[in-house]
């Protein structure tokens with residue numbers, strides 16, 4: 001791993017660009033292996049710097065000619081760009097390069113997917129298209145001409161002219177190169193229109209491959225709702241005449257916010273009741289909103305450099321979460337956000353890949369599109385909003401848009417608008433951006449003579465490169481209940497700023513039960529010596545829905561931990577408490593479903609490790625199974641009636657209300673299948689007219705060792721649909737018994753339709769195995785070897801997707817010496833190849849580090 005490309009880039013080394021770009025004009029003559037790109041770029045010296053070195057990024061480009069102000073020049077070309085003497089005055093650069101989209105398997109730059117041309121430029125893909133200062137603080141208006149026989153030719157901005165075999169687009173809004181996009185293909189559209197609040201008429205399109213037209217309606221509806229929401233909640237209007245979305249099958253991520261031309265992984269936009277689950281609908285709604293919201297938070301105001309990635313991503317995730325809560329219910333959505341945060345971000349923060357929300361260095365920026373930058377970045381904004389209040393937040397955001405429209409900004413700019421709008425000093429708060437690791441807050445309490453004192457102590461464990469941690473500003477939302485279950489102190493936000501601090505509540509007639517961190521008011525872990533009786537009490541009585549759920553969750557984890565570590569059996573008190581939840585018809589079905597779900601293998605491994613033990617994935621799997629059996633037996637009667645009650649008559653609707661009913665029904669089914677030999681699931685599978693129920697029934701069958709014929713018939717029914725087949729691949733692995741997971745995955749990779757270069761298909765198999773905790777961590781090491789083999793293969797085609805999946809190994813230090821040894825060997829084997837990518841080499845180095 002002494003790769004010369006392993007060069008570290010530092011935030012502290014930022015320097016402004018020597019030249020700025022006034023305008024860009026590009027002409028593409030498209031051909032699969034010999035696309036010609038002609039660029040004409042007007043440069044001017046940056047008045048803010050004396051540096052006059054002229055450098056343009058460029059990778060894997062064949063330079064055919066270059067001119068400055070019309071005169072041929074011969075630049076000095078290296079692997080990552082070119083330099084050339086340039087005037088200390090405005091000048092025009094012209095170049096022609098040749099590239100080969102058809103052989104581009106990395107899916108970065110210009111590439112082909114099913115005969116269609118498309119681009120992905122974030123973060124540094126534009127340099128694979130032409131020579132350019134490929135950095136986000138260089139912004140310019142673009143004019144693009146596309147020449148091709150393909151019928152649909154799209155780029156950013158508004159269409160400006162077209163003719164036979166060509167089209168021209170003009171984007172008036174200055175943008176960095178990472179927001180450039182081009183699409184050409186045989187596409188059909190789902191059209192619509194939107195009138196903005198100031199009366200501007202906007203043409204909307206979702207472009208898809210022929211055959212997928214029927215899967216666009218929901219995405220279009222979500223887009224229009226997003227546009228309205230951003231006007232109403234943030235006062236942000238759309239700013240072009242047209243907004244295009246394109247669905248692409250081969251895509252490394254979920255979607256991309258290119259100006260006026262969002263490109264989506266087809267899994268993040270295409271849906272229909274027959275082919276998509278409720279979870280798919282919810283995800284599509286959130287991603288459509290996310291990419292649309294980027295038009296202001298990301299595009300109109302972009303990032304100065306890639307260290308500021310959370311400026312656009314943390315804020316845009318926060319905004320899409322607010323939108324989803326408005327669409328789907330605050331409490332349930334918040335619980336889902338926290339489940340995802342703990343599963344991915346807490347895990348990341350506790351391991352060798354821990355990094356601050358704003359990292360200070362990187363080797364490959366693609367490796368920093370992480371749960372920390374995105375999800376913790378959003379949590380930090382949620383905390384800021386609690387500290388300054390809703391009104392302060394609204395004022396600060398108005399100021400942000402007013403002051404920084406058209407800028408490439410920094411976290412300093414962002415915090416300054418909050419300081420200026422609210423008068424609050426955010427010096428200490430800023431540590432959330434620079435300090436990695438999940439803080440632990442230890443809670444003790446005391447009651448005497450009507451006074452209740454809560455003492456909070458914070459501590460953050462060392463993370464790579466950061467051994468000393470300073471106290472953070474932590475908003476801890478607290479409420480108090482009296483012993484009969486009434487709330488005696490409504491939610492109040494305590495501001496913990498010191499390492500240790502006490503807060504007093506007066507005038508209480510008896511010792512209250514505290515409800516701490518309501519609404520999950522900060523991304524921390526809480527440690528409190530509560531017993532199961534207190535948790536059961538909160539599960540029954542807490543008025544804060546998040547903490548009501550959380551009480552059940554901590555209870556389940558405590559029960560499961562004792563089952564794993566001491567061989568105990570599930571206590572009746574716990575089963576009774578869960579039965580009360582199942583029977584409580586005043587609770588929203590979606591909430592009840594979440595409350596009935598048990599922590600998974602990964603979640604329990606995290607908890608057991610936090611308790612100071614080495615997690616045994618097999619023992620965790622067995623304990624979870626035995627708890628499921630105990631719940632199924634103890635709750636069989638309410639679960640059976642829920643299963644009947646939650647059935648829906650009438651046509652399918654993907655709305656949150658019906659989705660909640662289906663989810664609760666599915667929870668009931670997953671327990672009941674352990675008792676009824678698969679009778680209900682078999683019947684549901686046969687009768688289902690929507691993918692949520694069809695797949696849910698199949699999952700219950702597979703998890704309980706049934707369903708062989710259904711697995712077959714599902715493939716016969718859906719073999720033509722890539723997105724549905726991705727689910728089919730994944731399900732068989734994620735629900736496989738631990739000892740069968742690897743062989744199932746292996747068998748699936750032998751199939752002709754295991755098109756591994758497609759990132760969705762790759763993830764549906766390799767990713768599903770990595771997520772089946774007991775299967776992946778089989779003591780034989782077969783899971784590690786299998787995943788390592790595939791990562792090596794993928795790294796040669798698509799480093800970004802391979803490197804992202806290598807995080808499967810990031811929790812390795814939790815496990816026993818044998819497993820650690822095998823994982824270390826697997827990582828070494830991946831990293832020690834002569835042709836290892838920069839992406840993968842960095843990941844392996846950090847994980848082994």
Ligand code: PHE
Pocket residue numbers: 120122123252253254255256257290291313369
């Ligand atoms: N910027 C995209 C988003 O979050 C994510 C992305 C990053 C997509 C890099 C592709 C490549 O919306």
Ligand code: ZN
Pocket residue numbers: 290294312313316
């Ligand atoms: Zn984003």
